[in-house]
Amino acid sequence: xxxxxxxxxxxxxxxxxxxxxxxxxxxxxxxxxxxxxxxxxxxxxxxxxxxxxxxxxxxxxxxxxxxxxxxxxxxxxxxxxxxxxxxxxxxxxxxxxxxxxxxxxxxxxxxxxxxxxxxxxxxxxxxxxxxxxxxxxxxxxxxxxxxxxxxxxxxxxxxxxxxxxxxxxxxxxxxxxxxxxxxxxxxxxxxxxxxxxxxxxxxxxxxxxxxxxxxxxxxxxxxxxxxxxxxxxxxxxxxxxxxxxxxxxxxxxxxxxxxxxxxxxxxxxxxxxxxxxxxxxxxxxx
Ligand code: C2E
Ligand code: MG
Ligand code: MG
Ligand code: MG
Numbered sequence: 001x002x003x004x005x006x007x008x009x010x011x012x013x014x015x016x017x018x019x020x021x022x023x024x025x026x027x028x029x030x031x032x033x034x035x036x037x038x039x040x041x042x043x044x045x046x047x048x049x050x051x052x053x054x055x056x057x058x059x060x061x062x063x064x065x066x067x068x069x070x071x072x073x074x075x076x077x078x079x080x081x082x083x084x085x086x087x088x089x090x091x092x093x094x095x096x097x098x099x100x101x102x103x104x105x106x107x108x109x110x111x112x113x114x115x116x117x118x119x120x121x122x123x124x125x126x127x128x129x130x131x132x133x134x135x136x137x138x139x140x141x142x143x144x145x146x147x148x149x150x151x152x153x154x155x156x157x158x159x160x161x162x163x164x165x166x167x168x169x170x171x172x173x174x175x176x177x178x179x180x181x182x183x184x185x186x187x188x189x190x191x192x193x194x195x196x197x198x199x200x201x202x203x204x205x206x207x208x209x210x211x212x213x214x215x216x217x218x219x220x221x222x223x224x225x226x227x228x229x230x231x232x233x234x235x236x237x238x239x240x241x242x243x244x245x246x247x248x249x250x251x252x253x254x255x256x257x258x259x260x261x262x263x264x265x266x267x268x269x270x271x272x273x274x275x276x277x278x279x280x281x282x283x284x285x286x
Contacts, residue, residue, distance in 0.1 A: 057115060058269065094117075201222050
């Protein structure tokens with residue numbers, strides 16, 4: 001470790017070396033342990049299509065079910081996994097787990113599409129497309145079993161390499177959406193080149209759009225922009241009827257949020273689909 005002396009006289013460590021601190025080394029070891037001992041779990045949050053109020057897709061959101069600390073949300077370990085490179089192992093686990101779940105749902109006549117979150121670091125991995133091919137072959141999966149959510153900022157980290165990887169994934173028939181749209185500074189010229197099908201408006205614009213006219217204008221313009229580019233548009237973070245109504249009025253294609261459901265464990269989601277007034281409907285991918 002390279003220690004340096006701060007003005008106050010205390011020894012401080014170079015923040016660049018943060019990943020090597022004792023605490024982080026043990027977090028990394030714990031994460032490895034977690035993956036080997038089935039402590040990671042995917043929860044699924046439905047997406048509702050506004051044209052007929054049906055559900056054909058769910059987003060997989062990871063949780064760490066820690067034996068002592070309880071449920072740990074992704075914000076508490078995904079950024080760390082990204083900074084250490086361990087995210088590659090997690091992403092592979094997520095793809096495999098989602099395919100496994102989709103296979104199980106196939107057998108229960110519940111062929112939901114599962115969207116998975118891909119991180120910036122994954123996009124820099126030129127092997128990502130072959131990881132997909134290999135796992136999809138293993139599960140005899142069709143491309144519409146999965147869709148990918150990639151944040152706008154992840155793409156903008158290294159737009160040129162990202163575009164290459166995205167194009168290869170697109171050729172395999174995977175659908176893609178730009179997650180957290182509106183927060184990532186992409187230019188419209190660049191956006192036009194991306195092989196994506198959908199824009200997902202970031203929840204920071206949705207949460208308060210009923211009271212904040214600026215947010216409402218941004219949301220309305222984003223929906224129009226997406227449609228003019230031939231993309232479908234989904235809003236995340238919808239928490240009440242008023243927001244739902246406003247989005248429907250603006251012509252948004254789909255919504256996701258606590259108003260419909262929180263992310264649920266697979267078994268809970270299955271029960272919920274049977275008892276709630278929201279209904280599953282297979283998407284025929286025309
Ligand atoms: P995201 O992909 O943008 O997911 C949306 C987040 O908003 C989720 O938080 C979701 O539970 C939450 N959310 C959904 N509806 C509402 C709502 O109505 N109100 C509010 N306030 N929040 C809502 P979560 O599950 O904690 O995930 C946080 C982020 O962690 C995700 O943001 C995604 O970037 C990342 N993440 C989650 N799972 C994975 C994963 O498997 N791999 C990777 N690389 N990242 C993941
Ligand atoms: Mg997402
Ligand atoms: Mg998002
Ligand atoms: Mg997000």
